[in-house]
Amino acid sequence: MTLHASLPAVRKGRRTILHPLELTAEPGQMLGVIGPNGAGKSTLLRSLAGAEGPRPPTTWQGAPLPARRIAYMPQAFQISAGLTVLECVLLGRRETLGWHVLPADMAEAEAVLHRLGLSDLAPRGMDTLSGGQQQMVLLAQRLVRAPLLMVLDEPTSALDLHHQLAILRHLVGYARSARAVIVLALHDLTLAARFCDRLWLLHQGALVDSGPAARVLTARAIGQCWQVAPEILTGRDGHPVIVPH
Amino acid sequence: MTSVGLTPGAAYARRIRRRGAAVLAAALALVALLIADLVTGPSGMPLAELNRALWAGPGGEDRAAAAILWQIRMPQTIMATLVGASLGLAGLMMQTILANPLASPFTLGFSAAAGFGAALSILFGGLSPLPQWVETPLAAFAMTLLSTGLIYLVARLKGAQPEVLVLAGIAVLFFFQALQSLVQFMASPEVLQQIVFWLFGSLLKASWTSVQVAGAILALCLPLVLRDAWNLTALRTGDANAAALGLDVNRLRRRAFLLVAALTAGAVSFTGTIGFVGLIAPHVARAAVGEDHRFALPMAALTGAVILVAASVLGKLISPGAVIPVGIITAVAGIPMLLAVLLTLKPAGPR
Numbered sequence: 105m106t107l108h109a110s111l112p113a114v115r116k117g118r119r120t121i122l123h124p125l126e127l128t129a130e131p132g133q134m135l136g137v138i139g140p141n142g143a144g145k146s147t148l149l150r151s152l153a154g155a156e157g158p159r160p161p162t163t164w165q166g167a168p169l170p171a172r173r174i175a176y177m178p179q180a181f182q183i184s185a186g187l188t189v190l191e192c193v194l195l196g197r198r199e200t201l202g203w204h205v206l207p208a209d210m211a212e213a214e215a216v217l218h219r220l221g222l223s224d225l226a227p228r229g230m231d232t233l234s235g236g237q238q239q240m241v242l243l244a245q246r247l248v249r250a251p252l253l254m255v256l257d258e259p260t261s262a263l264d265l266h267h268q269l270a271i272l273r274h275l276v277g278y279a280r281s282a283r284a285v286i287v288l289a290l291h292d293l294t295l296a297a298r299f300c301d302r303l304w305l306l307h308q309g310a311l312v313d314s315g316p317a318a319r320v321l322t323a324r325a326i327g328q329c330w331q332v333a334p335e336i337l338t339g340r341d342g343h344p345v346i347v348p349h
Numbered sequence: 350m351t352s353v354g355l356t357p358g359a360a361y362a363r364r365i366r367r368r369g370a371a372v373l374a375a376a377l378a379l380v381a382l383l384i385a386d387l388v389t390g391p392s393g394m395p396l397a398e399l400n401r402a403l404w405a406g407p408g409g410e411d412r413a414a415a416a417i418l419w420q421i422r423m424p425q426t427i428m429a430t431l432v433g434a435s436l437g438l439a440g441l442m443m444q445t446i447l448a449n450p451l452a453s454p455f456t457l458g459f460s461a462a463a464g465f466g467a468a469l470s471i472l473f474g475g476l477s478p479l480p481q482w483v484e485t486p487l488a489a490f491a492m493t494l495l496s497t498g499l500i501y502l503v504a505r506l507k508g509a510q511p512e513v514l515v516l517a518g519i520a521v522l523f524f525f526q527a528l529q530s531l532v533q534f535m536a537s538p539e540v541l542q543q544i545v546f547w548l549f550g551s552l553l554k555a556s557w558t559s560v561q562v563a564g565a566i567l568a569l570c571l572p573l574v575l576r577d578a579w580n581l582t583a584l585r586t587g588d589a590n591a592a593a594l595g596l597d598v599n600r601l602r603r604r605a606f607l608l609v610a611a612l613t614a615g616a617v618s619f620t621g622t623i624g625f626v627g628l629i630a631p632h633v634a635r636a637a638v639g640e641d642h643r644f645a646l647p648m649a650a651l652t653g654a655v656i657l658v659a660a661s662v663l664g665k666l667i668s669p670g671a672v673i674p675v676g677i678i679t680a681v682a683g684i685p686m687l688l689a690v691l692l693t694l695k696p697a698g699p700r
Contacts, residue, residue: 181589187641201579210358
């Protein structure tokens with residue numbers, strides 16, 4: 105295994121909101137964190153990204169993974185600053201930006217915007233964008249960091265169907281080409297099943313199951329965790345399609 | 350491709366040039382105002398004479414002109430520049446780290462603390478072996494740092510979130526204002542007059558010593574402030590986002606806060622309370638060059654200097670023969686300026 109992280113227990117007052125976890129992943133993988141509201145998905149992601157207390161011991165091919173190579177995107181965002189989209193993306197390279205923006209940094213920012221289809225938005229002010237557009241810009245801000253580990257909390261929550269698919273496809277492409285690991289929380293189980301190589305099912309702060317979607321997403325598990333009786337169909341490409349009832 | 354057919358990078362380069370031009374224009378305006386400030390004064394001095402006295406230096410043959418220019422006007426003009434720049438810079442940093450457009454050294458009690466320190470020194474003057482002209486600014490300086498220390502302590506204990514800092518700042522403001530009132534209440538009419546005069550905020554108190562101290566503080570702080578330009582810009586994208594980019598948000602806030610304290614203390618201990626500059630300059634700067642702090646910080650400093658030097662010129666022109674304290678000018682002119690900023694300038698959006 106290439107990525108290994110041991111997450112400590114997270115407590116709020118006397119309640120344990122996340123039990124200790126050992127996470128492992130291979131490069132090029134996209135891993136979905138699923139579970140009902142309050143299951144501890146965001147806490148797990150924050151903890152993994154080092155945004156919840158001290159950074160947990162995380163290794164990449166046996167060596168400690170530097171914070172610089174981890175890109176975390178929290179769920180809530182609201183940017184009212186008078187910054188342009190391009191400036192916002194450039195900020196992703198905060199650590200290396202000098203007084204002058206180097207051509208390499210600029211080229212990378214332009215390239216990421218182009219790949220995400222956001223080039224037209226580059227000169228626009230962040231405060232003039234829709235929520236979905238802002239979310240994509242923030243994703244671009246993470247991608248210019250060339251991370252080895254991306255930790256994304258519902259990165260498609262503000263996006264329409266077309267952009268959800270486009271962004272998830274792009275993320276899979278990034279994971280494969282950059283040999284990076286992407287861990288993301290998703291509410292849409294069908295999308296999670298289709299795009300993630302493995303799923304981690306959380307319930308009440310504990311890891312209930314992990315593995316390929318077809319194994320994790322059983323009618324019994326979904327019924328137990330979400331209190332719904334789903335109908336599970338098989339999609340064109342063989343992935344499970346969850347229809348809640 | 351954008352609508353005008355430029356790549357994002359090329360459009361950005363053009364924007365950067367435009368911002369550079371705006372900063373340059375502010376610098377030129379400041380130079381023009383500096384000259385205007387040097388030629389105005391109760392004793393008058395035409396431009397040609399100013400030019401002669403300037404080149405002749407402090408030891409020039411025309412003793413009267415040399416004394417007026419080098420001992421009276423020059424320190425005041427330079428002091429106006431330094432104080433305006435310090436307050437503009439401090440104001441922008443404060444508004445950025447507190448994510449609050451109303452924050453300024455004035456609204457968070459730093460000036461009130463300085464005023465209390467000065468009032469205390471004037472009331473109990475002569476208690477220390479230091480001469481009054483050293484003791485009063487020193488007391489003002491010390492009290493400003495003490496007020497900062499109080500807010501800093503709260504931030505250390507409770508976390509440096511904007512709400513915590515703003516509330517602590519407001520508490521400090523009222524606390525030192527109350528203490529200031531107490532001192533004024535206890536003072537005799539003569540001492541009261543001196544205290545009130547100090548509180549006005551006037552450049553008449555400027556001397557080469559104050560220029561050296563305020564200049565040294567600004568010169569020391571400026572590189573430290575500019576080093577955080579990108580970090581401050583990143584903070585404008587929100588705490589959670591900035592932290593996710595690997596920025597230690599609380600540490601940045603505390604660091605910026607200490608710089609704000611030093612800049613404010615250096616500015617107000619010699620001149621007294623000067624409001625509104627630290628509040629308005631950042632708004633003008635952001636409207637002119639956007640929120641990229643590589644440009645907004647120098648622009649806020651220049652705008653602050655422009656406002657204060659302009660106030661100084663105005664103070665000398667309004668009533669010939671007398672000099673109205675700049676603190677009064679900025680306070681009176683500040684309100685319409687603030688309203689103008691609110692009404693005419695687009696507060697956010699890239700430039």
